[in-house]
Amino acid sequence: MHPDGAYAWFRLAIAILLSTLGGVGMWSVVVVLPAVQAEFGVDRAGASLPYTLAMIGFAVGNLVVGRWVDRAGIILPVIGSALSLSAGYALAAVAPSLLVFALIQGALIGFGTAATFGPLLADVSHWFQRRRGIAIACAASGNYIAGALWPTFIKWGLAAGDWRSTYLAIAVILLVTMVPLTLLLRTRRHAGPLVRPGEAGPSGGGHGPRDLGLSPAALQGLLVLAGLACCIAMSMPQVHIVAYCVDLGYGVAPGAEMLALMMMGGIVSRLVSGVIADRFGGLVALLVGSVGQGLALALYIPFDGLTSLYVVSLVFGLSQGGIVPSYAVIVREYLPAQEAGQRIGFVIMATIFGMAIGGWMSGFIYDLTGSYTAAFLNGAAWNLVNAAVVLSLLLRDRRTRRVAMG
CATH class of the missing domain: 1.20.1250.20 (MFS general substrate transporter like domains)
Structure with a gap:
């Protein structure tokens, strides 16, 4: 096979x-x-x-x-x-x-x-x-x-x-x-598969087909930080969009519909991010999703009309859906293949904790300020952390490849 x-x-x-x-x-x-x-x-x-x-x-x-x-x-x-x-x-x-x-x-x-x-x-x-x-x-x-x-x-x-x-x-x-x-x-x-558990990756070494010049532990730590940050940002609309619509006087039903719209957009986003990852690599796919998610979070602040919220929610879904799967692609590109299960699981665990922390954090900020504006700004700030980590890894990848090519 x-x-x-x-x-x-x-x-x-x-x-x-x-x-x-x-x-x-x-x-x-x-x-x-x-x-x-x-x-x-x-x-x-x-x-x-x-x-x-x-x-x-x-x-x-x-x-x-x-x-x-x-x-x-x-x-x-x-x-x-x-x-x-x-x-x-x-x-x-x-x-x-x-x-x-x-x-x-x-x-x-x-x-x-x-x-x-x-x-x-x-x-x-x-x-x-x-x-x-x-x-x-x-x-x-x-x-x-x-x-x-x-x-x-x-x-x-x-x-x-x-x-x-x-x-x-x-x-x-x-x-x-x-x-x-x-x-x-x-x-x-x-x-069996291309790489069975316990065997070396396609490169024959311990770091997969690409080398960022980082130890596996250091890269894993940066991916955990990126996963935590992106999902703290992601949780703001996903957890609070219904409550936000109620606060604006639109009721529960539109908020639920916006959440469903995010999910439908998320499916499309995941498939598109997969195509991008195959063509340009997992880091590029992750950066595209991160930038799109950050822009969508920023758009929630000035555009709070009912129609515009539907549009922004769709944009958000089309941006964020591909983010989490991109981490799995990156792990397989840069980390030992025989450790893929635990390393992917570790990053995904960080993203889930990010969702939990972000959902609570946005509610706490709302309780302090009486509006969701500061919560959206908080999400955007965490999104910048994610984008900065991913961009630094992407630039490092470009440098190491140039050095390798002589």
Whole structure:
């Protein structure tokens, strides 16, 4: 088998399906939150605890499961993910209290979802060479597709029954679909990927096909800083757009529609960023997304009319969607291939924590100032940090390549 061949694309199709199925863990608790809050009789802050723990589980899982993928390949981790998710939804459906429900969301559902994002991107990256960027982008889009499909199913389940029966249905669906799909990824030993876990990368060395003149630890640290900064910026519209629309007097519905518009734009952005990465490299793709996201954040400040907010939200979605997958491409370009799972997982963990910190930070700034203007400016400032880190790496890449060429 060859990289970028027919079997590689077959595996990518399976990866997209697995990402779409496993991605339910990112969205289900958001949709059932009002019903859970009403049943357990808690305030909105208390009802938000399950989402917070799910995101923590998702963040930690990307790193832990990524290390597992590096050692054992993708099969066992994704089967483990399917079992964890199925058990999590089944147990959550009979949870006697909000605390138990929240702990299950973090330990089983959030953690289980992780295998279908960062670790799956790492596995896909081993099967592609020329088209690695678009392949990673397609696999990452499964998470957004999940955000478009699963909420509709869950709303239907809530209308037909209640959140507990809906969670039980999800448990069954995940078990009967994810395990068979994962088994389709089994390969004979001689028909493995371009780079198997534990083997050297295509360059034959420890730093992948390109060298920035940085140690792997230093580059990893810079990517973590960039990931944290870009997602602190990214969280401002994604977390607060609905509240922002309410403050402006437009109501909840337009804000929800703008959020959906961001997600649809994000799918397009991920695919376009993959094409850019294949042509110009992951750093260029990341810088394009970062600059676009920064401009969109700045546009939110002067343009607060209803129509203009829809337009700016679309621009934001078309800019930010490709940012996170670009980190996976960069890791594969500059860091050891045999460590791709844990290194991609580490950067993605930083981006998730960035979303969590940024969402809180924007709310804190709003409480201090009474408006979102300063919060948008804060997001733009963090975006500048991201762009500065990426630009410095890109310039270093250009210098080292010129030196290498003599």
